[in-house]
Amino acid sequence: MYYGAIKSCDIANGEGIRVSLFVSGCRHCCKNCFNPETWNFSYGTRFTNETIAEILELLKPRYIKGLTLIGGEPMEPENQRDLLPLVQAVREKFGEKKNIWCYTGCVLETDLLSDGPYRCEVTDELLGMIDVLVDGPFIEEKKSLTLAFRGSENQRILYLKKNDIF
Numbered sequence: 001m002y003y004g005a006i007k008s009c010d011i012a013n014g015e016g017i018r019v020s021l022f023v024s025g026c027r028h029c030c031k032n033c034f035n036p037e038t039w040n041f042s043y044g045t046r047f048t049n050e051t052i053a054e055i056l057e058l059l060k061p062r063y064i065k066g067l068t069l070i071g072g073e074p075m076e077p078e079n080q081r082d083l084l085p086l087v088q089a090v091r092e093k094f095g096e097k098k099n100i101w102c103y104t105g106c107v108l109e110t111d112l113l114s115d116g117p118y119r120c121e122v123t124d125e126l127l128g129m130i131d132v133l134v135d136g137p138f139i140e141e142k143k144s145l146t147l148a149f150r151g152s153e154n155q156r157i158l159y160l161k162k163n164d165i166f
Helices: 049-058 077-094 106-113 122-130
Strands: 002-010 016-021 064-070 099-103 132-135 156-159
Touching: 002 049, 002 099, 002 156, 016 077, 049 077, 064 077, 077 122, 106 132
Parallel strands: 016 064, 064 099, 099 132
Antiparallel strands: 002 016, 132 156
């Protein structure tokens, strides 16, 4: 997996000050996507064990609320497989002290919980460690600048742990 950027003090992609990983690779290719360069699966920098160590270090300060996975598309199966060790490492090091948000153009019920091209052998385990899932593709015609943490009205903020989905 490749990633386009790591933001160490992101306040736009989840509650509080966060570390955000912008993964590369997306097959949704939403019209007027804010980050189209990350559609390419080879864009940016190779994700390695050193990347995981860097992110864990960035998460250490008390003022950092958590980690956000964004893209690109974190829920592309090939990305899920590489993100699982990162999420496991975050949970191992910080437990529930840091929350994990994930932005996806997938819809939870139809793309991730039922059989389809985005579901793979690690999907359930990865979703089980995510606190907040922002789901749904960006739809230009439903764009609204008044929405918190979303770009278009069809997108949902799902508190997975609070709703005991997993």
